[in-house]
Amino acid sequence: MNPSGYRERATPRGAGLACVWTSALPRSAAGPFVQRVVPDGCVDVYWSERAGRVFVAGPDTGPNPAPMMPGDRFAGVRFRPGMAGRVLGVPPAAVRDARMPLADLWGADAERLEHEAATGAPEQALTSALLARAAAAPPPDPLVPGLIPALARGSVADAADALGFSERQLRRRAVDAFGYGPKTVQRVLRFQRALRLARAGTPFAEVAQAAGYADQTHLAHEVRELGGAPLGAFR
Known part of the structure; x- marks a missing residue:
């Protein structure tokens, strides 16, 4: 608690x-x-x-x-x-x-x-x-609503193609909107998905696969790197 x-x-x-x-x-x-x-x-x-x-x-x-x-x-x-x-x-x-x-x-x-x-x-x-x-305030960047799901689905190159931008343009727009580049956005999205799955009681091996990690070791490393604690601490 x-x-x-x-x-x-x-x-x-x-x-x-x-x-x-x-x-x-x-x-x-x-x-x-x-x-x-x-x-x-x-x-x-x-x-x-x-x-x-x-x-x-x-x-x-x-x-x-x-x-x-x-x-x-x-x-x-x-x-x-x-x-x-x-x-x-x-x-x-x-x-x-x-x-x-x-x-x-x-x-x-x-x-x-x-x-x-x-x-x-x-x-x-x-x-x-x-x-x-x-x-x-000025209106938000209209790219943002589509950028998040595009980066969650695939690579930066795939997201750029889907949205009609070069990778360089996509990186600039991501930094402007989020404060960091598209690869970091992807890491954060994947990490948050892993936390949601773990908190729902999903076994860690299944969390790794469903969230898009190479394996459970990769998951454990990323959670410690981004979260500062093992995945079990977030349940």
Whole structure:
């Protein structure tokens, strides 16, 4: 059981947001807890009660554990893959593997948001601010919705052919949208598929085959590389 009480709920559709989440470690907890944060192709904007600040997280290319102390409380909004850059106002690569104060990007607007989060419902404040920014932002890259399934199905060359791009063009568009190239996108998609299968109780040998790994050894290596723990730890 996860003592942080991590919970997700849906957000309004059509704005590039995936979910709203909250996490809190009770003051009565026996001690610190480390929340596993692993690559999922997404960027999060989250508020930390202890820090009193709003941060931007990701996109990650490896494990990025989040330590929690008893009494800590967090709330966040997660973007769908490829949808954060236009709202944040910076390329996702600029925040890759980072935990950056939103004030570094938004200045006084982020400071007002921090005040709203601290004095009201933080998840509502974050959602409202990001929806307003999304409404005023440029439209997302129309390639993104087709790029994710194309990369999940086959090679980068096959995806480029299917979408009518050269591999060089595809790489540039992937970096612009996700913060890293198409091969990393493929690794993250495959890793997340493996986690879903494992959490559903699928035997690891079948997980390896269904998720597209060469064998179970390849699966184990990739999960440790991207998740920082053996696959069984994610069940």
